[in-house]
Structures are given as C-alpha cells and as structure tokens.
Amino acid sequence: MSAHVDAAVALAHRREWAQLLAVLARTTGDLELAEECVQEAFAQALVVWPVSGIPDRPGAWLTRVARNRALDELRRRAALRRRLPLLVTDGPVSGPDSALDDDRLRLIFTCCHPALSQEAQAALTLRLVCGLSTGEVARAFLVSEATMAARLTRAKKKIATARIPYRTPAPESLGARVSVVLEVVQLIFTTGHTAPAGPGLVRHDLLDRALDLGRLLHLLMPTSAEVAAQLALMLLTSARAAARVSSDGRLLLLSEQDRSLWNPSRIAQGVALLDEALRRGPASRYALQAAIAATHASAASWEATDWAEIVELYSRLFVLWPSPVVALNRAVAVGMRDGPAAGLAALSPLLSEPALATYPYLSAARADFLRQLGRVSEAASAYEEALVLTSNDVERRFLLERLGAL
Amino acid sequence: MAKYMLLIFGDPKQWDAMTPEEWRAHDAAHAAFNAAAGSRVLRGEQLESPPVATTLRAGSDGGLVLTDGPFLETKEGLGGYYLIQADDLDEVTKLAALLPEVRAAHSAVEIRPVVDHG
Known part of the structure; x- marks a missing residue:
C-alpha cells in the first residue's frame, strides 16, 4: 500500500506540480507562498492517502488542500496587516480568450524573464515549474544548497519588487521571449546530457525534466516552429543516451556506439517533429542541430554517415549561431x-x-x-x-x- | 502602479563630444520618450557632468570631508534620470527602449524600482 501511495504521489508530483503552482501563484499573487502551499499539499498527500485511499482526481485533491492552506495564510497576513509585494497579475482570467492563456505558460515566462540572469531563470524553472527540491536544483548546478536557496530567494524577490509581470508576453515580443525559455530548457537538457562533473555521464533526472518541459511547451504552443525544433533536438540527442556509455562505464564515441541501443521511438518522434518545424518556418538553430542529429540517426553505421550533409548543416548552423563550438564540430565533420x-x-x-x-x-x-x-x-x-x-x-x-x- | 527610477549612465567625454546635430536627434528621442510615457513621467532631469560633482562624507577625525568629484570614480557616470510610474517592469522597459542612451555603445539605462512605503 505504502509503495503504491508513494508511486501515486510521485506521479501526481510530476504531472500536476506545474499546474498547481501556476494557479496558486496567480490566485495568491505570491510565488513563495504558492511554493510553500503546493509543497505542503504533497506532504499531506503522503500522510492522508494511505488512510483515505488515493483520490480519483489527485490534481483536484491537491489543489483544494493547497488553496485552503493559502487562504489561511492570506487571512493571517490580513489580520497582521502585513503587506508584501505581490505578483503583478491580470487578475482572474475569464475563459480562454487567447491560445497562450495558460497558467503554466505564465509561470514559465515569468521564471524565464530576461530581466533575470540565466542562472536564476534555470534555477527558478527547475524549482517552480518542474518541482525539484532546492537541494536537487543545487546538485544540478553543482552549488551548495545554501547558495541555491539564496539564489532562488533573490530571484523571487526581484520578480516581486521589480514587478516582473505574471503574464504571457505580448505578441510583438513573443518570439524573443520564447527563445529565452528554450535556452533555459536546452541548458537543463545539456546539463543532464553531459554532467559537468561527477560519476555518471548522464543525469537522467534532468534529462527527463527537460523533455517534460519541451513537451509541455509544444503542447501549449503547438504552432511555434522553434519549440517543435528544440523538442526534436532533445528527443534525437537523448535517443542515443543508452549507447553512450559501455557496460563498464566507458564513454563511447558515436563511431563505437551500438546503434541497436538507440531508442527508435524517440528518433521517430524527433524526426516527425523536425519535419513539422521545417514546414512551419525557416530553419532555426535548433532545427539545424536536430537535422544533424537526425542525419546521424538515419545512418546505418558510422562509415555510412552522410558527412557531406553534416558539414553542410554545420556551415548553415554557424551562420545562425557563430559559436566557436559549432566551428569545432564543423571542423571535426x-x-x-x-x-x-x-x-x-x-x-x-x-x-x-x-x-x-x-x-x-x-x-x-x-x-x-x-x-x-x-x-x-x-x-x-x-x-x-x-x-x-x-x-x-x-x-x-x-x-x-x-x-x-x- | 509602482514607481521606477531610470538612471541614465554614460561616458561624459562622449556626451561632450556630440555635435549640435547629434544633440538635436538626442533631444528629439527624449521628446518621443516623453510623448509616449505621457503622465507616467513624474519628473526627469539632465545632470551636470560628473566631474562637476562634489561629494560629502565622514572624515577619519569624525568631521566631514568635501571631495571634488563623484562618489564612484568611474569612467561612466550618472548623466540624468527619469522618475516614472508604471504597472510593471515590461511597461518600463518598453518605454526606456525609446531613450537614445540605450542605443549608444558607451551608455545605458538602469531601471530601479522605488521602495514603496505604503
């Protein structure tokens, strides 16, 4: 029973956290309070569900518990006449008047606001959107828990006091803002794909969170070519994860990898998304990177790889993204x-x-x-x-x- | 609504070297900013060049010391400010983007929320 409940809570955590926190943040106007209440609702679930059984709609149960807790706290604050700077929200939303009218998107765009450093954006996204604990976020970026806690507090304080709005961006700035979000997702993915230090090459927890974020963004912004391309890139890159390290823990080059270990369903999904992205708009940086990964994925062997195509794709990528690392990859090709x-x-x-x-x-x-x-x-x-x-x-x-x- | 201070920083030597035409374009951009911001601008002023500044601080003997020059001895200094009110940071950055100082390589605009004491 207990293992059963733990699994149900873990599943709800992964599925419902972002939605819960996003709604609570809008209704309370306080990110910190929303975070506390959502955290507490999950802690309650671990205590109550073994006794009462797992509710039919865990999300609704968790929302009710978190909301009640938030209302108590807001009443207490009102009694103490404590005034805290609140999130700038547009107030209660009256029905879906726009495709971008989703609390999870508001939360993501707020966490990835360009007035915050990328470090802060990534930390906030992992903590508030993905629901990682402060300790887990600290380990992702190789800093102490105290340092990460201070970084998160500072970022949340800036959102409130500088009045970074809890809102999806206006159409004229949407493209640039989406790019900022995707850079954060890509950073989380890359950190998971090749951990900068430590015993394992791949951090699957971070990889999975980045993929969850990419799928959520694609679900909420289905017409964005850049979002589709970035998700395609993550799927195609992570499809090789099982083949990158040998059974004795040795790093394997692309040429040495057992291609039968590549995940065919991720490759198929990635290729389909890449096609979709290329139909929707001009090739973005992510689309070109995904095309490179797809070229590798479609080669029967290392020798059979279409290196002329890879060199060409890297040349086009360098035009969009003149990074020395791209130049290095092109030189290798x-x-x-x-x-x-x-x-x-x-x-x-x-x-x-x-x-x-x-x-x-x-x-x-x-x-x-x-x-x-x-x-x-x-x-x-x-x-x-x-x-x-x-x-x-x-x-x-x-x-x-x-x-x-x- | 909240108040924000827009602090215009730049290199006074570069401002001094501007031609009359450049100043006309500069002033026109400030006029465009004021027109767009309207009543949201509570106040705004150009400051005399940082080398003209006088700084007052405590001396080692407990008395006060006057020194010639700005508090921060940097190449760039505060050249002017606007005090504005706006709904949120996005509104402020949209307006501040109209200021000519955000385009010149030697200058920038720092946006600081004003503490609200209720």
Missing part, C-alpha cells in the same frame, strides 16, 4: 569527410580561439586526428591537455584509455 589531415587543418584556426582555450573537446579532437596520422607524441600531449580540462569521470577514463593505447 570536415575531418570525417576528407580525412584526418583535412580535419587537423580545419581545427588549426580554432587553436587561437580564446573561448575554446579551456574546452576539452578541442584538445580531444586534435588528439584523435593526430593519432590517426600516426603523430604519436603530439597526440599524447593533446590527450594530456584534454585530461587536464575535463572533470567528468567517464570522459577522463575514456581519454586515459586512448592515451594508454598510443
């Missing part, structure tokens, strides 16, 4: 298309790029081309350089192995 000497030549202009000076993948890519060219001592020093620069255990083991095999 050139090496795959034209051989290691061409790859090394394509990498060489990037060696003086300050943004890549501490980027382990540049050294690792160079080391790999040097190794293929038989330039053993240069390859060794490049692998050593990459080792100094990475703190992910799985990646370190991979580099050490390559170094040992020279």
Whole structure:
C-alpha cells in the first residue's frame, strides 16, 4: 500500500506540480507562498492517502488542500496587516480568450524573464515549474544548497519588487521571449546530457525534466516552429543516451556506439517533429542541430554517415549561431569527410580561439586526428591537455584509455 | 502602479563630444520618450557632468570631508534620470527602449524600482 501511495504521489508530483503552482501563484499573487502551499499539499498527500485511499482526481485533491492552506495564510497576513509585494497579475482570467492563456505558460515566462540572469531563470524553472527540491536544483548546478536557496530567494524577490509581470508576453515580443525559455530548457537538457562533473555521464533526472518541459511547451504552443525544433533536438540527442556509455562505464564515441541501443521511438518522434518545424518556418538553430542529429540517426553505421550533409548543416548552423563550438564540430565533420589531415587543418584556426582555450573537446579532437596520422607524441600531449580540462569521470577514463593505447 | 527610477549612465567625454546635430536627434528621442510615457513621467532631469560633482562624507577625525568629484570614480557616470510610474517592469522597459542612451555603445539605462512605503 505504502509503495503504491508513494508511486501515486510521485506521479501526481510530476504531472500536476506545474499546474498547481501556476494557479496558486496567480490566485495568491505570491510565488513563495504558492511554493510553500503546493509543497505542503504533497506532504499531506503522503500522510492522508494511505488512510483515505488515493483520490480519483489527485490534481483536484491537491489543489483544494493547497488553496485552503493559502487562504489561511492570506487571512493571517490580513489580520497582521502585513503587506508584501505581490505578483503583478491580470487578475482572474475569464475563459480562454487567447491560445497562450495558460497558467503554466505564465509561470514559465515569468521564471524565464530576461530581466533575470540565466542562472536564476534555470534555477527558478527547475524549482517552480518542474518541482525539484532546492537541494536537487543545487546538485544540478553543482552549488551548495545554501547558495541555491539564496539564489532562488533573490530571484523571487526581484520578480516581486521589480514587478516582473505574471503574464504571457505580448505578441510583438513573443518570439524573443520564447527563445529565452528554450535556452533555459536546452541548458537543463545539456546539463543532464553531459554532467559537468561527477560519476555518471548522464543525469537522467534532468534529462527527463527537460523533455517534460519541451513537451509541455509544444503542447501549449503547438504552432511555434522553434519549440517543435528544440523538442526534436532533445528527443534525437537523448535517443542515443543508452549507447553512450559501455557496460563498464566507458564513454563511447558515436563511431563505437551500438546503434541497436538507440531508442527508435524517440528518433521517430524527433524526426516527425523536425519535419513539422521545417514546414512551419525557416530553419532555426535548433532545427539545424536536430537535422544533424537526425542525419546521424538515419545512418546505418558510422562509415555510412552522410558527412557531406553534416558539414553542410554545420556551415548553415554557424551562420545562425557563430559559436566557436559549432566551428569545432564543423571542423571535426570536415575531418570525417576528407580525412584526418583535412580535419587537423580545419581545427588549426580554432587553436587561437580564446573561448575554446579551456574546452576539452578541442584538445580531444586534435588528439584523435593526430593519432590517426600516426603523430604519436603530439597526440599524447593533446590527450594530456584534454585530461587536464575535463572533470567528468567517464570522459577522463575514456581519454586515459586512448592515451594508454598510443 | 509602482514607481521606477531610470538612471541614465554614460561616458561624459562622449556626451561632450556630440555635435549640435547629434544633440538635436538626442533631444528629439527624449521628446518621443516623453510623448509616449505621457503622465507616467513624474519628473526627469539632465545632470551636470560628473566631474562637476562634489561629494560629502565622514572624515577619519569624525568631521566631514568635501571631495571634488563623484562618489564612484568611474569612467561612466550618472548623466540624468527619469522618475516614472508604471504597472510593471515590461511597461518600463518598453518605454526606456525609446531613450537614445540605450542605443549608444558607451551608455545605458538602469531601471530601479522605488521602495514603496505604503
């Protein structure tokens, strides 16, 4: 019974948290209070459901408990005449007059308001939209719980005192605001996909939260090409998750991965969403990245990969997103298309790029081309350089192995 | 409604170097801001250049010390301000985007909510 209830509460937490918090935030005008009351409703469920049974509509039960708790607190504050800065809301919403009229969207756009730092945006999104505990959010970004608690408090205080409105953006700024939201989702996804430090390469909890966010955004903004493309990118990238690490915990390159472990349903969903995105509008940065992932996914083997297509897609991506990392990936693809000497030549202009000076993948890519060219001592020093620069255990083991095999 | 201070920061040397035409365009942009903001502007002023500032503070002997220059000895300084009232931060940023100082590379507008003592 208890395990049964725990599972029901966990499921409700994942399905209902964002909606509950979003509604409470609008009706109370206080993010902090909404957070406390929703948290408490879930704690209550753990105590009450084993006795009373799991309610038929857990969301309604949780809403009622959270709302009652909030009303008590608001009454108490009124009696104490405590005035706190409240969220700027448009008041009770009278029916769906716009496609964007959804409390979860209000919450997401408020958490990802451009007046907040990206650090704060990501932390707020994980805490308030995804319902991660402060400790879990702290672990995601490798800071102490106290630091994260202070960061979250500061961000919530800024929303209230600077009066960041609890509202979906006006049509003229919607595109730019959606991009900010997607950058946060992508940041959470990337953090989960390659954990910056620690024992495991993939943090599935974060990956799943990012995918949940992407699916929610696509559900609520079905006509946005950029939203569809970003979800496609996450699906296509995460489809390879099970194949990236060997059974003994070693990082596997794309060329070494067992493609039968790739998740075919995620690939199919990703490809379908990418097609949809490309029908709806010009290729965004996410669409091009998804197209690159889809090209890999459709290749029967590493050798059979359409490297000319990949180089072309990276070239187009670099126009939209002139990042040194994109240039690095393009150079690696050139090496795959034209051989290691061409790859090394394509990498060489990037060696003086300050943004890549501490980027382990540049050294690792160079080391790999040097190794293929038989330039053993240069390859060794490049692998050593990459080792100094990475703190992910799985990646370190991979580099050490390559170094040992020279 | 809440009050916000728009603090206009910039490099006084760059402002001093502006030509009469540039000043005319600059003033026209401020006029456009005022027209758009209407009664939401409670007050606004251009300040004399930061080097003209005098700063008063406590001295080591417990007395007061006057120093020549602004409190913050930075290349950029406060050049002017608007006190406005608005519903929320989005409304403020939309208006502030009309100010010419947000376009010039050496200047920017800092938006500070005013404490509401009720």
